[in-house]
Amino acid sequence: MIPDPKLIAEIMRKTAEKIVLSRFQSLGADEITANGTGDVVTVADLEAEDTLAKELQIILPGSEIIGEEGVSRDPSIVGALLGSNPVWIIDPIDGTQNFADGKTCFAMIVALIAKGETIAGWIHEPIQNRTVWAIRGEGAYEDEKQLRINGSKSIPRLRGSMNLQYHRWLDERRNIMGKEKFLVREIVRYRCVGAEYADLARGRLDFARYGGRLKPWDHAAGVLIFNEAGGYGAIISTSASYHVGPTISDQVLLLAPNRGSWQKLVELMIT
Incomplete structure (x- = not known):
């Protein structure tokens, strides 16, 4: 087919x-x-x-x-x-x-x-x-x-996409004693999720966080491509995989090189 x-x-x-x-x-x-x-x-x-x-x-x-x-x-x-x-x-x-x-x-x-x-x-x-x-x-x-993406990078070596709120978050965390070694290397945003998914699959980006209404024309192809390249993605609140459906609801999707780094990034974002 x-x-x-x-x-x-x-x-x-x-x-x-x-x-x-x-x-x-x-x-x-x-x-x-x-x-x-x-x-x-x-x-x-x-x-x-x-x-x-x-x-x-x-x-x-x-x-x-x-x-x-x-x-x-x-x-x-x-x-x-x-x-x-x-x-x-x-x-x-x-x-x-x-x-x-x-x-x-x-x-x-x-x-x-x-x-x-x-x-x-x-x-x-x-x-x-x-x-x-x-x-x-x-x-x-x-x-x-x-x-095939590189799943062996440590958290401080990761470069990823998050919104401007997390640019400020990263700057603030860099000033907190004891947090520096856990922080990611760089946060960017392309204003084009398709180009970000392409770079995630190429390994030019290591992780991404997408929140709000996850529209299928933005995410269906990219999630599949990232998964097939060896990455791991899930909804933060449920740890469930992203699935296309007729209802477009507010959720937060996190993509990472593997499940271990996904869990570490979740913990870093909520602490």
């Missing part, structure tokens, strides 16, 4: 070249608006989502589409996750604010869901023309190269 992953990557690459990159740093003021949830959306988001949806449904007849922009118009379409048909989840441009501002850190995300499980995921970075992808049970790849 899973199409050739290289074919999906090529569809994303061609869509990026034709629609996304052709408008990069050349958007008119009337081509940047806000969607139904108040998030920035551009004409490139809308056209790329429409193109990807059509191409993916040709590749997999009978499949359903859940796109970020489609959900902003009709939230009920997430109910397709409860059906028996396979579902494509699309974020046509993740990091839209960066894209609209002319910054190079943005990505395109596609995930394939079957019976409530993410079975494949792709993250394409148009500027770099690179695609990170995974098939459940078959590992994670960047184009042809298999990706």
